Amino acid sequence: MEAKKIRSTFIEFFQSKQHQYVPSSPIVVKNDPTLMFTNAGMNQFKDAFLGNEIAKFPRVANSQKCLRVSGKHNDLEEVGVDTYHHTMFEMLGNWSFGDYFKKEAIEWAWELLTDVYGLSADRLYVSVFEGDKGDNLEMDREAFELWKAIVPEDRIIMGSKKDNFWEMGDTGPCGPCSEIHVDLRSDAERASIPGKDLVNNDHPQVIEIWNLVFMQFNRVADGSLKSLPATHVDTGMGFERLVRAIQHKSSNYDTDLFTPFIAELEKKSGKSYGENEQTDIAFRVIVDHIRAISFTIADGQIPSNNKAGYVIRRILRRAVRYGYTFLGFNEPFLYELTPMIASNFGDIFPEVRQQQEFISKVIFEEETSFLRTLANGLKILDQIKSELKAKNENVIPGKTAFELYDTFGFPLDLTSLIAREHGLSLDEAGFALEMEAQKNRSRAASESETGDWVMVHEDEGVEFIGYDFLKSDSNIVKYRVISDKKGDRYQVVLDKTPFYAESGGQVGDTGWLISDSEKIKVVDTKKENDLIVHFVEKLPKSPEKQFSAEVDQHRRSLTMNNHTATHLLQSALKSVLGDHIQQRGSLVNDQLLRFDFSHFGKMTEEEIEKVENLVNAKVRENIPLVERRNVPIEEAKSLGATALFGEKYGEFVRMITFDSSYSVELCGGTHVPSTSQIGLVKITSEGSISAGVRRIEAITSVAAEAYLREQEQLLKEIQELLKNPKDVKKAIEALLDERNSLKKEIEGLHLEKASGIKSELLKQFQRKDDLNLLIAKVELPNADSLKKLAYELKNEVENAFVILAAAIEDKPQIAVIIEDSLVGSKNLNAGSIVRELAKEIQGGGGGQPFFATAGGKDLNGLDRVVLKAKELFG
RNA sequence: GGGGAUGUAGCUCAGUUGGCUAGAGCGCUUGGCUGGCAGCCAAGAGGUCGUCGGUUCGAGCCCGAUCUUCUCCA
Known part of the structure; x- marks a missing residue:
């Protein structure tokens, strides 16, 4: 059976048992600080198990994309070494939320594996929770009896808490589980060692394929277990392994996947x-x-x-x-x-x-x-x-290898490979030491402590009412403190709140919590799974009081302008650039909107203009917002709503429409009642942020107006500076031209002057033994010309020995240059000469033996420099 | 979030402990030569040394801040 068929068979099998098929949720997780990727089939149903949310269907089946790169059996560096671990894998699962329990789960699992998939029963083993004294739990007799009716007793294995009791975390729903293992060894091998002995022993051919979890307890903070009011089933079957079992392969990689x-x-x-x-x-x-x-x-x-x-x-x-x-x-x-x-x-x-x-x-x-x-x-x-x-060593120090890895991203195994090829070895212990130090540094820097929630008012549902209200009378459900290097932060959860939590690119609301005795600022609002968390400046002194929760209306209203503008922009991009435009990210706050989208190549000026014009035309059309909540997702899609990949949508969605033929999006954000409120949309930048992704930034309403005013003001000021010419651009061009030609002219004059000085100086050379000596005071426009002059004199006069005392922009400077050959033969050193002379101008200097310069503070000392030089060499 | 590196001509990069007049190769412009696969020769243009500040007689180089890009860790 082909993999595709195996997958569809699974889903169809459970559909025939009245299960609803639910598409995989995104593999990338949002709104959960504890998780980056979906790592199990149950992730998307977490809220249903936690009781934060009522399940939409009592029976569900799905194939979930999962990613695991860490954990005891899923270290990234191990994947590929064996034949049955993966980074990304599919998890097939069937689920019962307060509906059927152990009997059906067990019987259906068996039916599917043996009758439908045709796995032979004599290769299968099952395990049952044996009980645990610490938790005061009996063995799972119910599961045991159910299995006994299906398989011979010697195929049932008793499993410990470690293998057969599943927990979501330190606290939360949990329960015993029952695993199904398959023995894929050859008949000969199976005859020599019974498969039963190899279950749960890391044998590559005797592997777990399906885990049936029976959730019936809730682990509370003190470590004890309480029975859940309703029981659930959560099963997970590794798809790649199942395919391998059905296709009779010894490795997952030999399957047609x-x-x-x-x-x-x-x-x-x-x-x-x-x-x-x-x-x-x-x-x-x-x-x-x-x-x-x-x-x-x-x-x-x-x-x-x-x-x-x-x-x-x-x-x-x-x-x-x-x-x-x-x-x-x-x-x-x-x-x-x-x-x-x-x-x-x-x-x-x-x-x-x-x-x-x-x-x-x-x-x-x-x-x-x-x-x-x-x-x-x-x-x-x-x-x-x-x-x-060169040093005649043959060990690459750990520190060096680490630097190569840490700073330049060069993998250690390549370093070690190449080292071996060249007869070198690598200090791996030293590397590990450096690595450890790096890890400790990072850990210390990001240490934070999350305090326990302090319950104030018991309340089940947390309600968001911010689409309709900006103010509400609310009670604090719970609060906590989070401490890290930067200090303490305070989080508060309300029973109902008008505060919009950061989501879909739109920033969280700010505002105030006001009771009769205090007023507390809300600085941000964020989601944690489906919980709305308010970040407040300080904890309330009397948290049990009733608070008026008030959103900063001005900020919210500016944010709404930008959010609606983002929708109008996306549609405009599609109509101007094509249907390949897809949202890749977005930021909407009260200042600006930022929209990332897939598009290859830079947008031209004309395209940007077209987009901007279209958006503003839609603004002027004054299109009213049509908001529909709780639309079945299928209906929304059939109406052409733009949905995002990588976004988790429930069965019911919120549809935001501005002109049903123009912009229809699934969106949880807040929007203006009609587009004219936005006033004006101005695109301020367009650029690339990564391969195939472009970013547009834009501003709206008052920000856009302010921007235009600034531009206008700037232009006005420039015009005034230029005495209001008819054509500003031409005026500036003329100015630049003039500046360039003047610059050249000055350079020419400097050169002329310098050559005047030079020809004057050339006459002043004195023959002294076999060298040509020049000691002179000059006046020059800049330090560079002094250097130039010195070099030119050296080049034009044989055996030159030149000492120049120069006044440059009211500062004294000395240059000494000596023909290279003289440096050795006459034992002259420009550096020491210039240092000696610099004393006269209260300065210091240096350079190389043949050329040195010095600067100082006392302009009047220049004459003394000349005198002294003449004394010494003249 | 923390550590390390990086930014010099259109591109790829050199530039020693601060002191050669800031260079090389490729590309570009002009001229000349040339039946040969990256044609050759000559001349030339092109640089706020990321930005701002500091130390110094003097900073591409040292110090501080800031931005870009790369990279490792969390």
């Missing part, structure tokens, strides 16, 4: 998979990583130098590194795999097909830049090598 990619790489590299352990690892690394990179970029995460973007960059670079070292790719190659990603995964994950060109471009740029980094590192390493050779 990966073989087309390996074949393509074989073609490109001329090397074959399965011939050499090192190159095999390289093949696996690349075909694994290209998936991770493509999917995260499709969900809007571009490689960058911090946070989630940095994780992507590291994965991509690891793939390039392996290709470079073991498969001989010296040119970008990863990007050429993206069409295959699109064709193999585009059906279930349309985002990788629709954005294939963009993904390819981003990867290409990133590969190119890394190859540059590598080339640069190789150069530096060459230097290091020759330095070592």
Whole structure:
């Protein structure tokens, strides 16, 4: 059975059991400070389990894109070494939210694996929670009995808390789980050692494929367990492993999920998979990583130098590194795999097909830049090598290797490889030491302590009412303190709030919380999952009182102008540049709007003008806002609403329309009641921020007016300066021309003057033994001309020895120049001469033996300099 | 968020412990030569040495601040 068929079969199977199919949520996580990427199928249902939200469907099935780059079995550096771990993988899952429980979950899992997929029962083992004394939990007898009705008892394994009790975190929903393992060894091997002994023992051919979690407890802060009012089922089956089991392969990479990619790489590299352990690892690394990179970029995460973007960059670079070292790719190659990603995964994950060109471009740029980094590192390493050779040493110090890695991004394994090739070794312990120090520095700098929530008023739902109100009577549900190096910050949650939390690019509201005894400033509002958190200047003294929550209306209203303008801008860009325009990021605050979008190439002046004109035309049309909340997502899409890739949408969405034939977007932000309120939109800049992504900044209403006024004022001032010419541009051009010709003229005059002085000086040379001596006082316009004059005299007179005392812009300066040959033969040194003479002008100086200069403070000393020089040499 | 590096001609880069008149290669302009794969020769243009401030007689170089880009860590 093909992988595609296996996936669709899973979904259809659960659909036939009344499950709702839900698309994968984005692989990149937003609004959760504890998580950068989706790492399990349950992430998007977290709020349902936590009770923050009521599940929209009682039964759900899905295939979730996941990414894991850290954790005990998912260290990035390990992926590809074995045959069954991945960075990006799909997690198939079926879910019950307060609906069916253990019986159905177990029976259906078995039915699907054996009857539908045809896995033979004698290769399967199941595990059941054995109980735990510490938590005072009995074994999961219910699951055990259910399994016993299906499989022989000797195929049921009792598992410890570590393997068979699942917890989301230190606190929260949890429960026993039951795992299904499959033994994929040959019959001979199976006969010699029973599979049962190998379950949960890291055997590469005896692996867990499905985990059925039965959530029935809530772990509370004191560590104890409480029964949940409703029980849930959360299952997760690693898709890649399932495919391998069904296709009877000994490695995930031998399934048709990966073989087309390996074949393509074989073609490109001329090397074959399965011939050499090192190159095999390289093949696996690349075909694994290209998936991770493509999917995260499709969900809007571009490689960058911090946070989630940095994780992507590291994965991509690891793939390039392996290709470079073991498969001989010296040119970008990863990007050429993206069409295959699109064709193999585009059906279930349309985002990788629709954005294939963009993904390819981003990867290409990133590969190119890394190859540059590598080339640069190789150069530096060459230097290091020759330095070592010169010192007759053969160990690259850890500090040096670390510098190469830390500052220049050159991978350690490459350093070590090249070192070996040149008979050098590498001080790896020293490197580790430096690395540790780096980590400690970073940790110390970003240490923060999150205090526990202090509950004030119990309240279940937290309600946002800011679309309709800017003021409300609210109670504080809870508050806490977060401390880091910069000090303490205070967070407050309200039972209902008009404050908009930062989201969709729009900044969080500011304002005040006012009770009868105090007034507290709200400096920002942010989301934490679905919680709305107000950042306040100080904690309330009487938090139990009722507060009037008041949004800063002026700021909100300016922000709304910019947000609506952003929508108008996006549509205008589409109509001027084409339908490939997609939002890549956005910032909307009270000052400006910033809009990032996919587009290749710089926008021309004409295009910018067209866009600006179109947007302003729409403003003048005074189009009223049509806001619809709780629109079924399918309906919204059929109405042509613009949705974002990488955005998590629920079943119901909010639609913001300004002229149904012009701008229809899914958006949670706040907007003006009609477009004319925006007044004026002015684009202030257009530029590139990364491969294939352009950024436009614009201002609206009062800011736009102020900007135009400033420009006008500036022009006015310039006109006045120029005595109000008819054509300012021409006047300035004329001025510049004149300035240039005058500059040249001055240069000519200086030259003339200098040559006058020079010819005068040439006459004053005195023959003294076999050298030509000149000691003179001159007046010159600048220091440069003194230098020039000295050099010219030296060049024109044989065996010249020149001492010039110059007055330059009311400052005394001395220059001494000596024909090179005299320096040695006469034992003269311009540096020491000039230092001696500089005493007379209260200064100091120096230079080289043949030429030196000095400056000083006492202009009157110049005559003494001449006298003294004559005394010494005359 | 923290550490390190980087910014010099249109491009790629040199530039020693502060002191050669700020250079090289490629590119550009002009002229000359030339049947040969990056044609050759000659002349020339092109630089606020990222920006601002400081130290110094003197700063591309040293110090401080700031911005750009790269890079590692969190």
